[in-house]
Amino acid sequence: MTVEANYQYAKSLYEKWGIDVDSVLEKLQSVPVSIHCWLGDDIGGFEVNKSELSGGIDVTGNYPGKARNPEELRQDLEKAMSLIPGKHRVNLHTIYAETNGEVVERDQVKPEHFKNWVNWAKEQGLGLDFNPTLFSHPNAADGLTLSHPNPEIREFWINHCIAARRIGEYFGKELGTPCLTNIWIPDGYKDVPSDRLTPRVRLKESLDQIFADEVDERYNVDAIESKLFGIGSESYVVGSHEFYLGYALKNNKLCLLDTGHFHPTETVSNKISSMLLYSDQLALHVSRPVRWDSDHVVTFDDELKEIALELVRNDALDKVKIGLDFFDASINRIAAWTIGTRNMIKALLFAMLTPNDYLKQLQEEGNFTERLALLEEFKTYPFSAIWDYYCEKMDVPVRESWLDEVKAYEEEVLSKR
């Protein structure tokens, strides 16, 4: 049976449930996923005076062929995107600035240092998102940045975040699609703090100063990312979920939920509906924590499907900005991008091919037997036939055939680095 014939059969089964499969595929094409550039070089960046990775995050493994410069990183991203259906976005960090061999301090970084990225994004038809980098730097050596007791260090990082938002505004203006600039800081303490409040007061004041600098919201929107713990901040993180939830609601910012930043049994899927009752927009870093915030490659697991279901059944695809955040240097990095991003898109398709309205009705009627029965049966509906057809239609490899392309690229390009 051909991909087309399988599709026609599968489509007829979904149509019995009132699911218009062709419209689903149209809709799926319009959902961008923000692909994080930092997987391609193990969050190293290209600063001239580069520091070791810090901030309580870690990339393990030493698979050969990581990108050593912006050209290689863009080339690798292009390769991965050629294997992923749809048009997406690329998420950059400040450490990916291009400064022509000049040392440019992070509080001095300017739009011009990203003009190559913007030209490339234009050529590729991509939107860009952005992040100030508040780690891997001498001014973050003790793990504190925007909440630092030293006002000079705080000032440095405040100016860095202001600079980053202006770069985000430049991206949005140039590319005609607003940039999401997300602030994540590592600040916290290894051991039980004697004062939880004072660092949070300082973080709040720092954020107020950053956002006091007016940036045009048509071009740049701000997000703030919380965390539960990191390496070296096991006992206390200043920017906790409650801290940023409160700040975001009061100041009209987007809360960014990273799926690895909560207690192991706490799920982001269960937060989305509540948070959207009180804020118009949210942002996600879809990751996969394995026992801790390990940032494993996203797999097609239950939580990923549940997140996608929440976005689809609550009509929230326009309200929630989907970004990815995983890195694994023990496997081929192009494969990692491809697997994780294809899984995110697959999960959205899976959710769109679920009879959500009928399932909601069953719940309202108290018919929990049928609700469970259908939820389980739909897990083995011929979803893969629709996915294969979508890949073919979008001109990307069907099923695992993308792996051959990655192997060839590894031989021709990565192995020569």
Ligand SMILES: C[C@H](O)[C@H](O)[C@@H](O)C(=O)CO
């Ligand atoms: C590199 C990213 O900004 C970083 O992973 C951050 O988003 C995070 O999740 C830290 O744990």
Ligand SMILES: [Mn+2]
């Ligand atoms: Mn994250």
